[in-house]
Amino acid sequence: MKMNSKGRAVIISGPSGSGKGTTVKALLEARPELKLSISATTRLPRPGEENGVNYFFVSREEFQKKIENGDMLEYAEFCENIYGTPREYIEQCVSNGEDVILEIEVQGGMQVMAKMRDAISIFLIPPNRQSLEKRLRGRGTETEEVIRERLAQSYEELKCAEKYDYVVVCGEMSKCVSDILNIIDSEKLKSELMQDYIKENF
Amino acid sequence: MKMNSKGRAVIISGPSGSGKGTTVKALLEARPELKLSISATTRLPRPGEENGVNYFFVSREEFQKKIENGDMLEYAEFCENIYGTPREYIEQCVSNGEDVILEIEVQGGMQVMAKMRDAISIFLIPPNRQSLEKRLRGRGTETEEVIRERLAQSYEELKCAEKYDYVVVCGEMSKCVSDILNIIDSEKLKSELMQDYIKENF
Numbered sequence: 047m048k049m050n051s052k053g054r055a056v057i058i059s060g061p062s063g064s065g066k067g068t069t070v071k072a073l074l075e076a077r078p079e080l081k082l083s084i085s086a087t088t089r090l091p092r093p094g095e096e097n098g099v100n101y102f103f104v105s106r107e108e109f110q111k112k113i114e115n116g117d118m119l120e121y122a123e124f125c126e127n128i129y130g131t132p133r134e135y136i137e138q139c140v141s142n143g144e145d146v147i148l149e150i151e152v153q154g155g156m157q158v159m160a161k162m163r164d165a166i167s168i169f170l171i172p173p174n175r176q177s178l179e180k181r182l183r184g185r186g187t188e189t190e191e192v193i194r195e196r197l198a199q200s201y202e203e204l205k206c207a208e209k210y211d212y213v214v215v216c217g218e219m220s221k222c223v224s225d226i227l228n229i230i231d232s233e234k235l236k237s238e239l240m241q242d243y244i245k246e247n248f
Numbered sequence: 249m250k251m252n253s254k255g256r257a258v259i260i261s262g263p264s265g266s267g268k269g270t271t272v273k274a275l276l277e278a279r280p281e282l283k284l285s286i287s288a289t290t291r292l293p294r295p296g297e298e299n300g301v302n303y304f305f306v307s308r309e310e311f312q313k314k315i316e317n318g319d320m321l322e323y324a325e326f327c328e329n330i331y332g333t334p335r336e337y338i339e340q341c342v343s344n345g346e347d348v349i350l351e352i353e354v355q356g357g358m359q360v361m362a363k364m365r366d367a368i369s370i371f372l373i374p375p376n377r378q379s380l381e382k383r384l385r386g387r388g389t390e391t392e393e394v395i396r397e398r399l400a401q402s403y404e405e406l407k408c409a410e411k412y413d414y415v416v417v418c419g420e421m422s423k424c425v426s427d428i429l430n431i432i433d434s435e436k437l438k439s440e441l442m443q444d445y446i447k448e449n450f
Contacts, residue, residue: 049417169439171446171450173449174449175449175450204450207443208440209439211438211439212434212437212439213437213438213439213445214437225433228434229434231427231430232427232430232431235414235416235427235431236413237411237413237414237415238410240409241410244373244406244409244415247375247377248376248403248406
């Protein structure tokens with residue numbers, strides 16, 4: 047029984063070390079009908095990368111035009127390339143009744159929230175201070191200085207948790223995934239979204 | 249892992265024929281740690297009924313005093329007896345970290361909402377017009393006139409759905425129960441309620 051004809055955009059964010067990437071992967075495995083937002087970038091495709099699958103590959107001019115037209119929900123520049131979240135794909139999914147996940151950095155997530163008021167925003171956190179530090183160190187590829195910087199940035203980003211709708215602890219993965227799926231499902235039962243169902247069935 | 253130290257009051261309401269009673273029974277079976285709000289009444293106990301279990305049995309004077317002191321979240325008079333929801337038991341449960349279910353008529357539910365701003369309010373509806381009529385007729389004990397009146401009242405009450413936080417369709421019982429449990433669990437992940445967790449663990 048389909049309750050709502052529209053899907054929802056679901057922002058999944060959290061500091062470095064919160065487990066965003068692993069969680070989103072597990073989430074898509076647990077519910078394959080979820081769509082994943084595709085970023086746009088001005089960098090060139092690497093071998094094997096496909097346009098519209100890994101990224102939307104666009105020229106810097108096209109990207110600038112999309113920004114000017116308000117077609118980018120958020121964007122940021124890294125290493126001389128621009129990366130961003132195009133509004134169009136998300137809106138297509140939502141109007142097709144599909145839920146679409148946006149895995150995104152903390153600042154970008156807040157930019158998207160400001161532009162898509164009805165997006166569900168979820169902030170992931172590690173279980174505690176120790177696990178955050180362990181995860182950041184666990185990559186084993188960084189100097190102590192870089193790790194200290196990352197930790198400081200993650201603590202700073204934790205302050206943004208209150209700007210998000212929900213906070214989910216990313217400890218045991220199956221619990222984290224079921225928490226997120228419960229949030230998505232419960233949000234669809236909000237009374238304002240159920241008015242159409244009532245009108246159609248009574 | 250306990251995320252919140254406080255429990256939540258959960259108002260479960262809906263029109264006559266929505267399936268409130270059956271749903272609340274199934275909900276308590278599915279999650280036995282849920283508490284059920286105990287009503288107060290001025291009527292005398294029937295054989296086998298216990299004070300503080302089936303009802304809080306109080307005199308009319310005591311009841312009036314509780315109303316005047318603001319100790320009743322809602323009340324109504326039926327057949328010369330007053331029935332109501334005492335605030336004290338609910339607040340005890342909530343501060344003990346227990347979730348407490350209030351099964352309540354539509355108007356009473358709205359009275360409670362106005363007095364307990366942080367209660368979760370859930371409005372149950374039957375799947376459609378046909379099933380509502382079938383449920384009201386199914387009792388088989390009422391005249392056609394009474395059934396018509398009940399139906400009219402149920403339709404009138406359906407308009408109050410939008411005043412509640414959530415609307416849950418009460419069709420297949422296991423789905424209805426899991427929807428309600430998901431709502432209760434997701435509400436605890438609201439970011440404002442997770443701030444204590446973040447403060448304690450980071």
